[in-house]
Amino acid sequence: MQINVSANVEVAVVGLGLMGCSIVVSLLASGHQVVALAPILGEKEKAINHIVDLLRHADRSNLLSKGLSASVEALKVTDDYRDIATCKFVQECVIEDKEIKKVVYEKIEEQVSGDTIIATNTSAIPISELQTFVSHPNRFIGVHWAEPAYMTRFLEVTCGVKTGTDTATYVMQLGGIWGKEPTLLKKDIRGFITNRLMYAVYREALTLVENGDATMEDADKVFRYDVGSWITLMGIFRRLDFTGFADYIDSFEGILPKLSNRTDVPDLMRPLVAERARGIHNGKGFYNYNEKQAKAWEEAFAQFNKEIYDLATRYTEKHIREKVYNEEKKLSKI
Amino acid sequence: MQINVSANVEVAVVGLGLMGCSIVVSLLASGHQVVALAPILGEKEKAINHIVDLLRHADRSNLLSKGLSASVEALKVTDDYRDIATCKFVQECVIEDKEIKKVVYEKIEEQVSGDTIIATNTSAIPISELQTFVSHPNRFIGVHWAEPAYMTRFLEVTCGVKTGTDTATYVMQLGGIWGKEPTLLKKDIRGFITNRLMYAVYREALTLVENGDATMEDADKVFRYDVGSWITLMGIFRRLDFTGFADYIDSFEGILPKLSNRTDVPDLMRPLVAERARGIHNGKGFYNYNEKQAKAWEEAFAQFNKEIYDLATRYTEKHIREKVYNEEKKLSKI
Known part of the structure; x- marks a missing residue:
């Protein structure tokens, strides 16, 4: 494992619906540099406003380790996949549709290096199935958040059949940095x-x-x-x-x-x-x-x-x- | 229905284990005169101390409608069934043993009038079965509390096959007076x-x-x-x-x-x-x-x-x- 487990890791969130925005805020709150990627046309502007609203709410609740303005500075909202090239952890949370997820993974992998962890927020599709869509399945894992992501301790980490043990260990440690009480499911059971x-x-x-x-x-x-x-x-x-x-x-x-x-x-x-x-x-x-x-x-x-x-x-x-x-x-x- | 639904109703609790003591405190907190009956030899002294401890705790939490000393005055701890003669609501919470409950119901009915409601705290024995032990089954009902009784809103009211509708209505109203959010199960289903x-x-x-x-x-x-x-x-x-x-x-x-x-x-x-x-x-x-x-x-x-x-x-x-x-x-x- 070469990646350093700390809030210095650059991370990305792909998919900026309600859950995605909320995860972006949780990662910013922990001190990460976050690239928030809107894969849907026109999602970007709406997402910026929503994330800033949530950041203000998190700030009022004293949840931002760096404070409001530094957290805003650590955020990049984009619709260009090239911006995630240097990220070492990418959280996917697009809709629960296998074909769409497959395309998203291809676009992610075109940019990031082979040691980057790709995590999916799915709660409905088996991790082992999604894992067949990526070229480094050992670095693919389920990381399931609860809403509002920056204000719950829940984080459900689930391995697919090909997920590496070191990937699971790394994500569990990240979960600790995010202030979660992560659980680890080694077997990809339904639900x-x-x-x-x-x-x-x-x-x-x-x-x-x-x-x-x-x-x-x-x-x-x-x-x-x-x-x-x-x-x-x-x-x-x-x-x-x-x-x-x-x-x-x-x-x-x-x-x-x-x-x-x-x-x-x-x-x-x-x-x-x-x-x-x-x-x-x-x-x-x-x-x-x-x-x-x-x-x-x-x-x-x-x-x-x-x-x-x-x-x-x-x-x-x-x-x-x-x-x-x-x-x-x-x-x-x- | 002749009984007036108010905190002026004199009530009794039979069985002064942890749950019984806690129910006594809930009833005192609501302003009732409470006869707390210890059916087991030697239970009385222990129960007095425990009830007073709980009353102090309830007082610190501002839960006693009449304050601490008036609540203590409204309490009579006894081992003599004759003391419950004037009570209109009797809550039984002895152990989950049918034979013991049967004997307890006989002793209660020897003293109280026919319009008194007898309620059981059982969570394991069907109400319809316990109901066969009493001479006024229409006035017999399940009233299941959660611990600590004076500090939860839970109250599960369950009818047996012979429980009168007016009995259920009356107990639901009492539950309101006790600050509960009572639920009513008209059919006596297991669990x-x-x-x-x-x-x-x-x-x-x-x-x-x-x-x-x-x-x-x-x-x-x-x-x-x-x-x-x-x-x-x-x-x-x-x-x-x-x-x-x-x-x-x-x-x-x-x-x-x-x-x-x-x-x-x-x-x-x-x-x-x-x-x-x-x-x-x-x-x-x-x-x-x-x-x-x-x-x-x-x-x-x-x-x-x-x-x-x-x-x-x-x-x-x-x-x-x-x-x-x-x-x-x-x-x-x-």
Whole structure:
């Protein structure tokens, strides 16, 4: 591995939709020089404005390691692939279309050197499949971000069958520099970790509502107020450690056979997709939204996200380990 | 319905383990006169101290509607069933053992009048089954709390086949008085809502780890930092509204067939249950804990819980509805 793992690495983001812009801001916040490449005609101007808006938001939240003006200076927005020639890490986040991604990879590889890592933000297409499109598959990897990229710790790193171990190690280290808590999936399983876990919930919740066993509103409340009250601190396995296991054999034996095992798209979902419902984005969803309501929810999410990010900062594993360590140090002095 | 729905109703809690004490504090915090009944010999003294500790904690968090000393005055801890004679709502939360619950219900019914509601905190035994033990099954209902009861909005109300609609309505109204966001399950399905959704997650997560596809630590991180970043605001269906549905048919068709459908107890779970692992309570769990670590996690949860409760207070549906309403009022004045 010749590349130096630090914020001095020049990086690029290809694809400047909402997610791409948000990733650009996360990389700038960490101190990188960032080339933001708009592969779609006319995307460039819109992206510049959006990135600067997000940078201001990140600045108000004290997330820019170099401050606002230096971060703006470290940014180059372009539609010319030649500008990424010196980048050692390229994050692709164009739409989920194999043919388009294939063309984008060809254009990237025409410019960058063979030791450059190309990462895809896909959450739907297997990494091993996309890997067949590039000439250095060992340096190709999945790096899946969550929105807003500069204000979540989530980063899901996924290897394809041909991804090199050193590539994975390098990206995990970069993730640390970006302030993430990256996870590493060595096997390219469908849906990665996060989607599999959430689709297990979606399947059960949609089935309960479809069968008339629960209302949508109640399923939402339960998740907000029960699971929500511990999840950010514990995750899944530590939650089980908190509850203790006394009754678990009985509970697993009792509940597992009752859970939905369906493999079809739930009926509740189909009509929404058919009428091109896009939830708060066009007012049609499981709930309906007029313009003001959609805006109120969007604003609430932006604010909430900042608050939960700050809250999570005070409860990382590292924080709790340090607390134990300080306690021990105090005791050893007595 | 003759009973008046207000904090003036005299209520009782039978069973003063950790959960019972915590429920007592929630009821006192709402302004009720509470009879706390210890059905186990010697439980009374321990319970008094624990309840007073929790009351102090609730007081520091400004949760006691009447303040600390009046709340203590409103409490009667007893081991004599005759003390519950005038109570109109009795919450049972003894251990998950049908025979024991049966005896407890008999003792309760010997004292209270026929219009008293008896609620069980069970999360494992069907309400319809427990209902066969009482002489007024229409006034028997499931009321399932989450820990710490005085600092979560979760309250899962579940009807058995014979529960009266007026009983359900009454308990839902009481839940409102207690500051909860109660959910109502009219059909007594196994695992209610919350456990079914979480067991769907446990099933998938345990299977991923068992198969070597993901580590425990990574499954925890994913849930903490991805799901955790929106769940308290949105729940499940509104989350789908936020993501929009464009790719969902493909995703459901791709991921659902890959999810675990097992009905057996996961192998990862069995040895822990066999060696009587109780997680942080005895240091043996998916993770291991020495005494200091267990204490650090317990303290972290108590603090975290207060913070997430306060955070959730700023993002209730009501709060967002009011924001929209104020916005409209402002516009109508222009």
